Amino acid sequence: MGWLSHSICNANEVGNWSPIRLIRDGPLLSHLFFADDLILFGHADNNQAWVMNDILDEFCDYLGHQINMQKTNIFFSKSVDDSLGRRISGFFGFQEVTNFGHYLGVPLLHDKYTNNTLRFVVDKVHSKLTSWDARQLSFVGKVTLAQSILLSIPSYFVQAMMVPKGVCDKIECIVRKFVWGFHNGSSKMTLVSWDSVCQPKPYGGLDLRQLKDYKTPFMMNIGFNIISNVNALWIQVLWSKYSP
Structure with a gap:
């Protein structure tokens, strides 16, 4: 995973990879890793798809592994045109989803928590x-x-x-x-x-x-981390969205 992260960071530095922002003026996001799970972020266009695919192919060749297509999904924001989304998902061969479901038992995408949500x-x-x-x-x-x-x-x-x-x-x-x-x-x-x-x-x-x-x-404890651990990525995202 370290090799993959280094490759993505290099692509960011030379301008090949187009990271996204969850909030205007928020921190740039290109990838998140946790154990052997990862999420890649990028703009929905053909050039970005080629860049991602090339890096993933190099990573698989380096390790001698293959991407599990059944366990890999692709998610587009609501502003992405449906036809463009179908072309990109078909290019990768990943299943397009409208929700990431649960991770470690917690829903990744959700509205306000209610009794029905939980x-x-x-x-x-x-x-x-x-x-x-x-x-x-x-x-x-x-x-x-x-x-x-x-x-x-x-x-x-x-x-x-x-x-x-x-x-x-x-x-x-x-x-x-x-x-x-x-x-x-x-x-x-x-x-x-x-x-x-x-x-x-x-x-x-x-x-x-x-x-x-x-x-x-x-x-x-969460409140203490938000105040004291200001360099953490998730806290920077929260501050950029909710801080006065």
């Missing part, structure tokens, strides 16, 4: 719950599973987005029903309030954490 998180928790036979578990076993698995599933999403209160309430409702159990198809009566259950053990609780308590520290 419905998949609730469904993920519910599917995990239904895969266990709660009748075979003791109360301690249910609490342990709820603490280690059920409440850990949404924690990743909370780190990357502001999860609506309605989604948190639905997930905690699923966890409460799982912990207290069912009788004849109906939820058993809760013996103590959920706030008491989520208290630390020295204070009489079971040390379960409420999802609303997850959100605040993660959002504070």
Whole structure:
């Protein structure tokens, strides 16, 4: 990946590669790498397609690999003409998509987060719950599973987005029903309030954490990075769009 990044940077310096800006006066974007995944950015024109294709061919020849066409997609902005988009996607042989889908469980392109947007998180928790036979578990076993698995599933999403209160309430409702159990198809009566259950053990609780308590520290961490790590690319993009 280092060789590919170096080739793209060289193409930028000589003016062959045309990077894009997500925001007017924002930083230039030509490529993003994460592990073995990458996104290439460029203007939608025939010359740029040839430049990208030549660099990718050199990269594949250098490593002796081939691009997986089934796992590679091409995405155009709304301002690109449909006929031009079809020609470029046909030139590369990549499938044209209108959405990048999810990466590490998080949607890459989305509007404002709503309860429906994050419905998949609730469904993920519910599917995990239904895969266990709660009748075979003791109360301690249910609490342990709820603490280690059920409440850990949404924690990743909370780190990357502001999860609506309605989604948190639905997930905690699923966890409460799982912990207290069912009788004849109906939820058993809760013996103590959920706030008491989520208290630390020295204070009489079971040390379960409420999802609303997850959100605040993660959002504070993002805010701290925005203020302190101003040289990071993603922070430069945010500053160029939202800073006064």
